[in-house]
Amino acid sequence: xxxxxxxxxxxxxxxxLFREDLEAIENILKDLSPExxxxxxxxxxxxxxxxxxxxxxxxxxxxHTYNPYIYLNFGESGSYIxxxxxxxxxLGAIKKIADIISRRERKFLWYMVRxxxxxxxxxxxxxxxxxxxxxxxxxxxxxxxxxxxxSLGLWPxxxxxxxxxxxxxVEFVYKKDRVxxxxxxxxxxxxxxxxxxxxxxxxxxxxxxxK
Numbered sequence: 001x002x003x004x005x006x007x008x009x010x011x012x013x014x015x016x017l018f019r020e021d022l023e024a025i026e027n028i029l030k031d032l033s034p035e036x037x038x039x040x041x042x043x044x045x046x047x048x049x050x051x052x053x054x055x056x057x058x059x060x061x062x063x064h065t066y067n068p069y070i071y072l073n074f075g076e077s078g079s080y081i082x083x084x085x086x087x088x089x090x091l092g093a094i095k096k097i098a099d100i101i102s103r104r105e106r107k108f109l110w111y112m113v114r115x116x117x118x119x120x121x122x123x124x125x126x127x128x129x130x131x132x133x134x135x136x137x138x139x140x141x142x143x144x145x146x147x148x149x150x151s152l153g154l155w156p157x158x159x160x161x162x163x164x165x166x167x168x169x170v171e172f173v174y175k176k177d178r179v180x181x182x183x184x185x186x187x188x189x190x191x192x193x194x195x196x197x198x199x200x201x202x203x204x205x206x207x208x209x210x211k
Contacts, residue, residue, distance in 0.1 A: 008091060012079040013110040014167055015101050018175040022049050024100055025063065025072070028093050034065035055173040059166055072097065074168035109162065116159030 026049050029037060039046050042060040046052055063072040068085040070093075081097060083090055171178065 006086065007082065007084040008086075008094060009080055009082045010094070010098050012081075012098075012101050012105055014106040014113070015074060015079050015104045016106055016169040016171075017074065017101065017104050018171050018173060018178070019049070020174055021100055021104060022061075022170070022172070025097050028096050029063060029065050029070065032065065032068060032070075032090060032093055034067055034070075036066040037064070039063050049172075052172045055171070055177075057169065057171045057173075059168055059170070061168070061170045070094070074170050077164045077167050079168045113159040113163040116156045116163075 026039075037047070039049070040062050041052075041058055059074075059076045061074045063070070068083060068087065068090045070081070070083045070085075070090070072081045073079060079101075081094055081101075083094060085091070
């Protein structure tokens with residue numbers, strides 16, 4: 001009886017890769033001596049990383065090999081690697097690739113994006129509570145209410161945009177040559193700022209209620 005292949009799939013948490021990572025992944029895949037190998041962006045196809053000369057920054061890249069079949073996807077809304085092979089050699093290669101990608105995962109940002117819907121459900125009633133407390137005579141300014149509303153509204157919007165449009169970031173530039181810190185990390189910084197505002201507002205709320 002023919003043994004059924006189960007395959008292997010691993011999901012990644014919002015990776016941000018650079019040219020040296022891509023070259024390392026390519027070398028691992030080519031060591032398997034596949035019959036066919038290619039990589040694709042949203043609008044182009046290449047045979048090797050070296051063909052991509054521009055220092056471009058994209059959110060859509062995939063690696064393909066055949067015999068063995070391996071598909072590695074860095075997409076706008078998700079990232080994963082899959083193979084239908086149960087060969088120890090192939091699985092070992094995938095483990096090496098996964099280790100490279102795992103070191104580049106933006107785990108904090110991934111958790112912030114994942115928690116956004118839950119936080120919205122938890123904290124959205126906060127605005128209603130503030131309005132009710134204000135009607136009961138507790139001194140809560142309109143500016144304070146506006147800040148709460150804006151913060152609660154921005155968090156899920158920004159998280160949704162990042163999670164479905166910038167889940168993966170691939171830069172065809174070496175990490176040492178990348179641009180400055182603030183440009184590289186603007187997504188994370190924006191969510192941190194929003195989170196800080198929400199935390200500060202909640203603290204001020206409790207100080208007003210229990211003072």
